[in-house]
Structure formats: C-alpha cells, structure tokens
Amino acid sequence: QQPVQSPQAVILREGEDAVINCSSSKALYSVHWYRQKHGEAPVFLMILLKGGEQKGHEKISASFNEKKQQSSLYLTASQLSYSGTYFCGTEFGNNDMRFGAGTRLTVKP
C-alpha cells in the first residue's frame, strides 16, 4: 500500500522552513527519504527505523512516529539546492519498499 505524502507541493523562499509528512495505514518498520532533482535519479537522504528515532543531516532532519504510522521530514533554513521532489519510502517488514507520490519543493531566492 502506497504511503500518502503531504503536501503535494510547496514553494519557499530561501531561509524558510518546511515540513513534509508521510503517512501509512499499515504498521511501519522503516521509512526511507529520498530527494530527486529534475532529470536525475533519486538520492538517499536518511532511513528511520521504528522507535521514534529522529535523524538529522545538516539542516534536514526527520522523525518517525510509530503510533501514528507517520514520518515527517523537516527542512530548516532552506537553500536553493533543496529544490526537488521528496519521496518517502515505507517498508512493512518484508523488504517490500513502497514510495509515496512525492512532494515537489521549490525554493526561490
């Protein structure tokens, strides 16, 4: 079952923050986040395992709420280079990865 991402698109000014959510109706074992720039392959950002662990990478961090079956990606003080489509991939314990439809993020100067 494909996870649901929200919002579908967001436009920011440089320096602004954004939150992208990824929800599932099934129990999650892990959530993967990827970013894809136009015309390029998706690039791995981070993996979160069930347990509510929060991870961070520079100014991009994510959380995993096991009870809500939801993960959120936080982008703080956004930069132009953050523009792209963000995908969450959910895995239910059988190594079967299902990706959301993506959130298109545009950062403007």
Added chain:
Amino acid sequence: KAGVTQTPRYLIKTRGQQVTLSCSPISGHRSVSWYQQTPGQGLQFLFEYFSETQRNKGNFPGRFSGRQFSNSRSEMNVSTLELGDSALYLCASSLGRGLTYEQYFGPGTRLTVT
C-alpha cells in the same frame, strides 16, 4: 566506486513489441529493485531480486518480468508493450536486504511506447 548503471538510457518502441532493460548494480551490492516512475504516480515498485531470486513483486501484470545473474546484474523485460508502459524505469541496488540498507538509484531508462 562506480554507481548504478542502466542501459539503454532512452528507448522508443511500438505497441506490441517487447523490450529488455539492463541494470548493473554497485560492486558488492546483491539486491536489485526495479521501479516504474510516471508523472503523478511517483515510484511504483516492480520487483526485487537478491541472490538471483525474485524476493518481492509489486502489482504489475505478468508482462513485466525480470531476472538476476550471478554477478548481480539484472534485466527487466516487458512483453506486448502498451502505451501506458511509457515511463522512466529505475533500478536501485543495495548492499543487502533489510531495514537499514539504503538504495542507490541508477539514472533510469526512459521508455516511450508509440
């Protein structure tokens, strides 16, 4: 270390034909997954191969098949092509199966069916 490579990068086929796409994973990676990407649909999981065996399969018709060789290289085959099969086909490799392995994506093969 070389990344994931896919060949060909672009392909134009006619309805009814069949096509074979190739994916070479990162050296040492044993798991290869295939995805179909279309506008608005995101990444749709096709199947995963590990140690030459198909481990998981997504909700695609039997026209979509694949295989993996002993060197972990993988091929995907689509028979009796339909217009709706036009998409970017991505393969991704990972070191192993399991929750902690990130996937490394190739540049994709853009298939156009006319």
